[in-house]
Amino acid sequence: MNATTTANGHAEGHAGGHPDHGHQPAGLMRWLTTTNHKDIGTMYLWFSFAMFIVGGCMALMIRSELFQPGLQIVKPEFFNQLTTLHGLIMVFGAIMPAFVGFANWMIPLQIGASDMAFGRMNNWSFWLLPPAALLLVLSMFVPGGAAAAGWTLYPPLTIQQGMGMDMAIFAIHILGMSSIMGSINIITTILNLRAPGMTLMKMPLFSWTWLVTAYLIIAVMPILAGVVTMTLTDRHFGTHFFSAAGGGDPVLFQHIFWFFGHPEVYIVIIPGFGVVSQVISAFSRKPVFGYASMVYAIAAIGILSFTVWAHHMYTTGMPISAQLYFMYATMLIAVPTGVKIFNWTATMWRGSLSFETPMLFAIGFIFLFTLGGFSGLVLAMAAVDVQMQDTYYVVAHFHYTMVAGALFSAFAGAYYWLPKWTGHMYNEKLGKVHFWLSFIFFNMTFFVQHFLGIAGMPRRIPDYALQFTEFNQISTIGAFGFGLSQLLFLYIAISCIKGGEKAPAKPWDGAEGLEWEVPSPAPHHTWVVQPIVK
């Protein structure tokens, strides 16, 4: 892709002429009031990493308790609070904001826009996050403790909980508002602020994936907000949506929740697809194979994701006809997912490959995400799922998709764009070490959980029968290894911000896209004059 830029298009462009430059508040006020997409993107990324550490500490407490049979470290009721908060924080506090951070930073750069469409709303959508996170974390210290019904929040268990549950509900409302605002911003930016010549079908895949994701978010977050509000009114205002005694149905909650929940899992992974597509192409020095079919596959996944929700509910006792329908629909969604994997493989085929850290994480992503896809396929088979549902097999499945999937793609993206963000190259050696440690410890933690699930160990239990001991011990050791390895990432990122080899505008020779035409670090204002894409 080529862009002609006028002399003040970037680099020197912001040196003068624009009155607001250089007059922004300094210190804390700068961050509180900023409407700059790069500042906001940076804050999203830091926030998400902080939440990742908080959620990670909870995970390590869970794994410590599960190191041995018996109750040693935490009480069962606290254990349930930990699993619940871990899930909510990782999904809504770590993974989703991480990709919104990428979107903020990269979408304007990629499509040649000078900023996001709605700067103030952008600021607001970030600053909603910290209070929501605070509500979740502080709920651990209120009477009765935090919500302890699992991140899926099934009633009637949620009706029994203390005020921690209400705090979680409000946190979800706020997080939902934040994601919806972020999405409106992204959609408007992509649809209206593309540079002349940047047609939709020329748009980099990362921006494409976010366009689909943003629509998914707008479609389903209100559903989640609605269903938790129904829980709230059942708890306090005498409604009986989910109580059979009052004419309601507890399973109704599950239908509504998963109507949100399945698209949600794609919200988590689709931007990762975009990152990986671009990284694979850059380090294969070859254009993405089947760009058009990639776009169609993403759109197809987005649409189909609304039609499969009850595959999470095979054991609730729905009629056989519904079970069969959801099974067939779920199998169908595996086809576009498969297409993406074939396309990535074909992109690498006969390329000129090199294996810098982003590429390692991208290949690690494809490898492990495919395993997660296969276990998803096994779970989709309703007859087999009866054995697996609510066991550790499901835990293994979704960690292969969410950690080895979404998180690994976020790392791939972070290493890929760090030079653009900071103006320095990160330490390549340490980056590779980070990858290999993550890869090994990830598998050590989660691969064995497949065996636990198949052998019948239920999920969300603080104590287990003796035959599950060995695999749990391996898993716990792996988890600590994985957790500690992430501190290495923190070190790499900070040293890259502080210094290191100067990064050229385009540090990766195979990379394509407008973002590589602005200097590194990307100046505070870019594309003040729109580039023209030929």
Add this chain to the structure above:
Amino acid sequence: MALATLAEVAWADYQLNFQEPATKLAREVYDLHMMMMYICGAIFVGVFGVMFYSVFKHRKSSGRTAATFHENTTVEMVWTVIPTLILIAMVWPVTKTLIAMRDASSADITIKATGYQWKWGYDYIKGEGEGIKFMSVLSTPRDQIEGRAPKGEHYLLETDNNVVVPVGKKIRILTTAEDVIHAWFVPAFAVKQDAVPGFIRDTSFRAEREGIYRGQCAELCGKDHGFMPIVVEVVSAEKYAVWVAGQKKKLAAAAEDPQKVWTLGELKQRGETVYAQNCAACHQPTGKGLPPAFPAIDGSKIATGPKEAHLNIVLNGKTGTSMQAFDKQLSDTDIAAVITYERNAWGNHAGDMVQPADVKAARQ
């Protein structure tokens, strides 16, 4: 402690696949899973064979320049259609097994399994053994859980009363729950069915081999979700008949004279057992509860105040909290005993008694 842990590690035999199936359908599920493993394994090797060939052969460091192709409609069609066909081939046998699994008709024996926080109640409602009912509670001692005693072989997978069924007979299980959602899960039968409060669902199995099969609740149901196992004993027809006769005798013996007047000592003694089995999980053996989730009984307003309020909360529970209604779970005598116990244990000295007849009257 360390030694005990080591010993446990040495015993436990780890396992890579499903538990040995004990029903025809569980075997089918086992085979389906193996089929999936082979197919997915083959695809995996195929795709990553190609990718790793690329990784090793198409390296920049070995001086390769990249090809420029980026599209091929035929190839893309092929790899869309072939996976679709493979999926259709996989889904066919699964459909057959699923339909068979969901057929719970023409059962020989029907048992209702009711989930409570945190135990299972069983009612034999049809077939041989009709009328038998009992509660089934984890029997692993607290000391083992808290590490004060070495763990037994069936740690956490043992109950005081096992479900007993005859071999080769089709057993239909109706599931429901009293408080929150639970799930009745026995891996060796490939049976898992949510127990939803206010609704009745069903599932079934026909065990082919005698033996003891162990499972656990499989839906998060609160604090002691990990501590409500399911143990099914599959026995021969003769043994089953003997068990049924024994249970019937027990039930008859348990049906006390409702008019009998008990002494305070008798009630307290019986109440202590009832309390330990039904209330201690939440209100704790010490009566101190786990506030604020579970209030203390020791010194509580209700347990030291008028009897009527105390009877009311135990019989009817309190909606919106985990305090469940015990009217259907416990007999008049048991309720009388446990209330009397609560009013006169620890620091409570109400000094009064609740007689079974009072409970009977309060039920109306």
